[in-house]
Amino acid sequence: MARLVCAVEGLIEPEIVWMKNGEKLYGMDQMYITIDTHHWETYHSVKSVQQQDAGKYWCEVEHHGTVISSEPAWITVEGVPHFTVEPQDIATLQGAPFNLTCEAVGPPEPVQVLWWLAGVQVGDFRPSPSVLLVEGVNDSMKFYCEAKNDRGISVSRTGTVYIKVPPDSPTDIQIDQMSDNVTLMWSPGFTGYSDLSTCTIQMSKSSGKKVKLPELQVTVPPFQHTVGGLRSHSNYSFRICCSNEVGSSPFSTWMDFQTPEAVPSAAPKNLTFHLTEQQLSLSWAALKEEELNGRLLAYKVQWNVGVESQEPLLFKENFAHVSGGARFFNATFQVSACTVVGCGPLSKPVLIMPASAVQAQPARGHMWVGLLFGLLVATILGLLLVVLVHRRSKESQFGSAFKSSGMDSVVSFTAARSFNRQGLELPEHTLDSLGINDDLKMKLQDVLIPERFLTLGHMLGKGEFGSVREAFLKMEDNSVQKVAVKVLKTDITSSSDIEQCLKEAAYMKDFQHPNVIQLIGVSLHGRPHQRLPIPMVILPFMKHGDLHTFLLMSRLGDEPFTISLQTLIQFMLDVARGMEYLGSKNIIHRDLAARNCMLNENMTVCVADFGLSKKIYTGDYYRQGSVSKLPVKWIALESLADNVYTTQSDVWAFGVTMWEIMARGQTPYPGVENSEVYEYLIKGERLKQPPDCPDDIYEIMHSCWSPVPKCRPSFQQLVVQLEGLCTKLSPSATKEQLLYVNLEDDDREPDTGLGATADTPGTYELQWGVPWQCRDLEEKEKDWLMMSSGATLAIGGDYRYIVGPCGSTDRESRQPEDGLSEDMKDDEEDIIINV
Incomplete structure (x- = not known):
C-alpha cells in the first residue's frame, strides 16, 4: 500500500487536483481534510501498488487564474521486466523478410531481450528494445521473447507468423x-x-x-x-x-x-378484323417474350362507339370472335397485352367497316374512304365538344364523374373496370418477405394471422424496442376477441431486427401453462415504400397490466388499496410455477422481474416478455457473447462477473422478484447505483428484509442469492416451499426451525434437509444473518462461499479468481467466527491467497 499527502495553506475551500504524469488523476481513494479555515490536506491512496501505478505525482490548485503546483513525488515499482511492446501476430508472403519487435522496461534497469522462434533460441540476450530481422519463412510458426533484469525473467505473449495464401470462396x-x-x-x-x-x-x-x-x-x-x-x-x-x-x-x-415481372413494353401489332352480320373476328400478332416482360395474363380489347368508351373485353389468345357483328359498325378497336403487374401500351386504332363496302370501291375508292373517315372524325370531335360544353364531363382513373343540369351540384360516379397500368394493390405480406431463417419461418407459419383481421386501439405501454397496443382480433366465427399487440418500432431497416423480435414469438408458440403467457399469433404490418413489414406479436389481453405497476398502485395510486399476504404469496407461487415450466422446456428467461409478469382478469400471474430468453440445447448454461442492455439489479453474481446465465441465475432473479412483491413495487437496492451493485454483492451484502415481511418468506428469497449457484433452491423446491406457506398461513401456524450446514466443521455430517437428528443437534449460522443452505459442497466451493461472505472486503480480492484455499498458516486454528484472524485484520500484508 502507498499513500501520498499534499497540503495547501492560505486559501478557503480550494479545489485540489491530483496529477499523474501530466494528467488529472480521478479515483475513490482520495480524501480531503480541513486542518483549519485556510489549511487543507489531501491524500491519495493506492491499496495495492502495481506496475501501472509507477509514475510522477503532484497536486495542483488554481487561484485567480494561476495554477499552483506542489513538489512532485515518484512511485517506482521494482520487479521483473514489464513489457511495453509485445510481439504481435504477423502475416507475410512466403520467403519475404520481416521484422519482429519486443520492448520491456524495469526498474531495475538494464533489461535484456532474448528471442525464440519455432521453439528455437535465436542468438543471445540483447538490449531492450529489440528488433529482430527474419530473412523469411516458408511455413507458419510461433514466436515469443524473454525479458531479463536483476529481479528475474518475464515471458511475452506468443505471436504467430502466418503465411499469406489465396482466399477461400465467398x-x-x-x-x-x-x-x-x-x-x-x-x-x-x-x-x-x-x-x-x-x-x-x-x-x-x-x-x-x-x-x-x-x-x-x-x-x-x-x-x-x-x-x-x-x-x-x-x-x-x-x-x-x-x-x-x-x-x-x-x-x-x-x-x-x-427478376420480377413488369408491364409489357410494346403494343400488339397487325390488328385485323373480319365483320359479318353474325360476328366480328379480330386477330393480332402475339408479343415476343422480351416485349411481354412477364407471364401473359390477358389481352385487353378497348373499343369506342363515337365518343363513348365501351366495356373492355378480355381474351386469353391473340384472336377474338364476338357475336352480333352489326353493332360494331363504325366502332374503333385497340388492343394491349397485360401481365399480373399491369397492361402495356395500346395498339393503333382500327375502324370497323363491312367488307362489302370496302370491296365495292373502285380503284379510287381509297380516296372516298379517306374522305369518309375524315368526316367521321370531324363528327366525333363535334360531338365531343358538345358534351364537354353542356355536360362538363370529367374523367377520373376510376370512371366518369359529371355535373347534371340544375342549380344544385350533384356528382354521380360510374365505376370503370380496367387494368391499373401503375401496378396492382400490394399483396398480403408473408414470412418469405422478411429475410429470416427457414427454421424460424417454419415455427411461425401456422400462427401467422392476416393483418386485415386486426384493429389496433390505444397504446398500453412503450419501451426501448417498440410498443404494446390494445387491439381487437376478428376470429373465424366472426366473433371479436380483445388482445394485446407488441409492435416493433417503425424505424427498423434490417431483417436481423425483425428476426430478433420474432424469436420471442417462436419461444412462446409451444407454451401451454396457466402461469406463462401464451402466443395467439403473429401478424405483419405492411408499410408504403418499405420493403420490410413491421412484425406484430399478438398476446392475450391482461386486464390488470404488469405486476410491478399493480403493486405500485396499491401503495402510491390515487386510491391505495391493501393486498393480503395470502395474495402476495400466491403471486410468488404463480411466478415460481411458470418458471418451473420454462425450466422444463430448457428456457433461460434472463429478464425475470415484476415488470415482466402480467396479471389477467382472474388475478393470476403469467410470466411474460421473453425478449432476452435463450433456449439451451446442450449443457445447462448460456454465455452472453456481446454487450446487451441487461437489468443489473436482477442479475446474479456470476452473470455480472462472467456473463454466464443458467436456470440458477433465473432463481436469483426470482428472489429479487419476491422482494419486489413484498416491498410493493419498490426498486431493489434503494440508494445503490447500478455501477455499485457488483461491489455491493461481492462484499456479501444482499437486499434487506422489507417491512412487514415474515421471516420465513425472507429466508426463502435470501436462499435464492447464494454466491454459489448450486446452493440455490430449484424452482421445483421453491414451488413446494411456497405451497407450504400458502397452506400453513394462519395465526396459529408456527415457523419450522431452519437447519444450516456448518461449512467450517469438516468432521460433521452435512445436513440432509430432512430435519434435525440426534447426530446433528446443532446448527451453525454464518455472519450474514440468514445463511444459505447447501449440501455436497466441494472444498473450493466452500472457500468461495466464505470469501463472498465478507472476507473479500478485507482482502480486497475478487471471488472469481479464488481457485484454492488460503495458504496454510498457524493462525488458521485460531480464526474467529467471521473468518478473519485478529492478525489478518491488523496486517493485510500477511494474508496469503493461492491465485
Whole structure:
C-alpha cells in the first residue's frame, strides 16, 4: 500500500487536483481534510501498488487564474521486466523478410531481450528494445521473447507468423431484388491472412440457352453490388470470387434467380378484323417474350362507339370472335397485352367497316374512304365538344364523374373496370418477405394471422424496442376477441431486427401453462415504400397490466388499496410455477422481474416478455457473447462477473422478484447505483428484509442469492416451499426451525434437509444473518462461499479468481467466527491467497 499527502495553506475551500504524469488523476481513494479555515490536506491512496501505478505525482490548485503546483513525488515499482511492446501476430508472403519487435522496461534497469522462434533460441540476450530481422519463412510458426533484469525473467505473449495464401470462396450469398435492379450480397470466406481488394462477379442469362454477360470487377468492402439494366421476368445466374495480393479464390457455386415481372413494353401489332352480320373476328400478332416482360395474363380489347368508351373485353389468345357483328359498325378497336403487374401500351386504332363496302370501291375508292373517315372524325370531335360544353364531363382513373343540369351540384360516379397500368394493390405480406431463417419461418407459419383481421386501439405501454397496443382480433366465427399487440418500432431497416423480435414469438408458440403467457399469433404490418413489414406479436389481453405497476398502485395510486399476504404469496407461487415450466422446456428467461409478469382478469400471474430468453440445447448454461442492455439489479453474481446465465441465475432473479412483491413495487437496492451493485454483492451484502415481511418468506428469497449457484433452491423446491406457506398461513401456524450446514466443521455430517437428528443437534449460522443452505459442497466451493461472505472486503480480492484455499498458516486454528484472524485484520500484508 502507498499513500501520498499534499497540503495547501492560505486559501478557503480550494479545489485540489491530483496529477499523474501530466494528467488529472480521478479515483475513490482520495480524501480531503480541513486542518483549519485556510489549511487543507489531501491524500491519495493506492491499496495495492502495481506496475501501472509507477509514475510522477503532484497536486495542483488554481487561484485567480494561476495554477499552483506542489513538489512532485515518484512511485517506482521494482520487479521483473514489464513489457511495453509485445510481439504481435504477423502475416507475410512466403520467403519475404520481416521484422519482429519486443520492448520491456524495469526498474531495475538494464533489461535484456532474448528471442525464440519455432521453439528455437535465436542468438543471445540483447538490449531492450529489440528488433529482430527474419530473412523469411516458408511455413507458419510461433514466436515469443524473454525479458531479463536483476529481479528475474518475464515471458511475452506468443505471436504467430502466418503465411499469406489465396482466399477461400465467398459464403452466405444473398439476393435482394427491386424491380430491374438486383443487389448481390456476400460474406468473405477465409481471407488468406491478407485483406481482400476486389471481387469478380460472373453473370449469365438463361433464355433457352445460357448467354454469358460481361464480368464485373467490384472493389471491396462493402461486400455487395447492385446490378442494373436486367430484363424483367428473366432467369439469371451468377457466381463470385475474391482476390487478395496473393491470388484469387475459387468461384462460389452458381446462384440462380429470376427478376420480377413488369408491364409489357410494346403494343400488339397487325390488328385485323373480319365483320359479318353474325360476328366480328379480330386477330393480332402475339408479343415476343422480351416485349411481354412477364407471364401473359390477358389481352385487353378497348373499343369506342363515337365518343363513348365501351366495356373492355378480355381474351386469353391473340384472336377474338364476338357475336352480333352489326353493332360494331363504325366502332374503333385497340388492343394491349397485360401481365399480373399491369397492361402495356395500346395498339393503333382500327375502324370497323363491312367488307362489302370496302370491296365495292373502285380503284379510287381509297380516296372516298379517306374522305369518309375524315368526316367521321370531324363528327366525333363535334360531338365531343358538345358534351364537354353542356355536360362538363370529367374523367377520373376510376370512371366518369359529371355535373347534371340544375342549380344544385350533384356528382354521380360510374365505376370503370380496367387494368391499373401503375401496378396492382400490394399483396398480403408473408414470412418469405422478411429475410429470416427457414427454421424460424417454419415455427411461425401456422400462427401467422392476416393483418386485415386486426384493429389496433390505444397504446398500453412503450419501451426501448417498440410498443404494446390494445387491439381487437376478428376470429373465424366472426366473433371479436380483445388482445394485446407488441409492435416493433417503425424505424427498423434490417431483417436481423425483425428476426430478433420474432424469436420471442417462436419461444412462446409451444407454451401451454396457466402461469406463462401464451402466443395467439403473429401478424405483419405492411408499410408504403418499405420493403420490410413491421412484425406484430399478438398476446392475450391482461386486464390488470404488469405486476410491478399493480403493486405500485396499491401503495402510491390515487386510491391505495391493501393486498393480503395470502395474495402476495400466491403471486410468488404463480411466478415460481411458470418458471418451473420454462425450466422444463430448457428456457433461460434472463429478464425475470415484476415488470415482466402480467396479471389477467382472474388475478393470476403469467410470466411474460421473453425478449432476452435463450433456449439451451446442450449443457445447462448460456454465455452472453456481446454487450446487451441487461437489468443489473436482477442479475446474479456470476452473470455480472462472467456473463454466464443458467436456470440458477433465473432463481436469483426470482428472489429479487419476491422482494419486489413484498416491498410493493419498490426498486431493489434503494440508494445503490447500478455501477455499485457488483461491489455491493461481492462484499456479501444482499437486499434487506422489507417491512412487514415474515421471516420465513425472507429466508426463502435470501436462499435464492447464494454466491454459489448450486446452493440455490430449484424452482421445483421453491414451488413446494411456497405451497407450504400458502397452506400453513394462519395465526396459529408456527415457523419450522431452519437447519444450516456448518461449512467450517469438516468432521460433521452435512445436513440432509430432512430435519434435525440426534447426530446433528446443532446448527451453525454464518455472519450474514440468514445463511444459505447447501449440501455436497466441494472444498473450493466452500472457500468461495466464505470469501463472498465478507472476507473479500478485507482482502480486497475478487471471488472469481479464488481457485484454492488460503495458504496454510498457524493462525488458521485460531480464526474467529467471521473468518478473519485478529492478525489478518491488523496486517493485510500477511494474508496469503493461492491465485
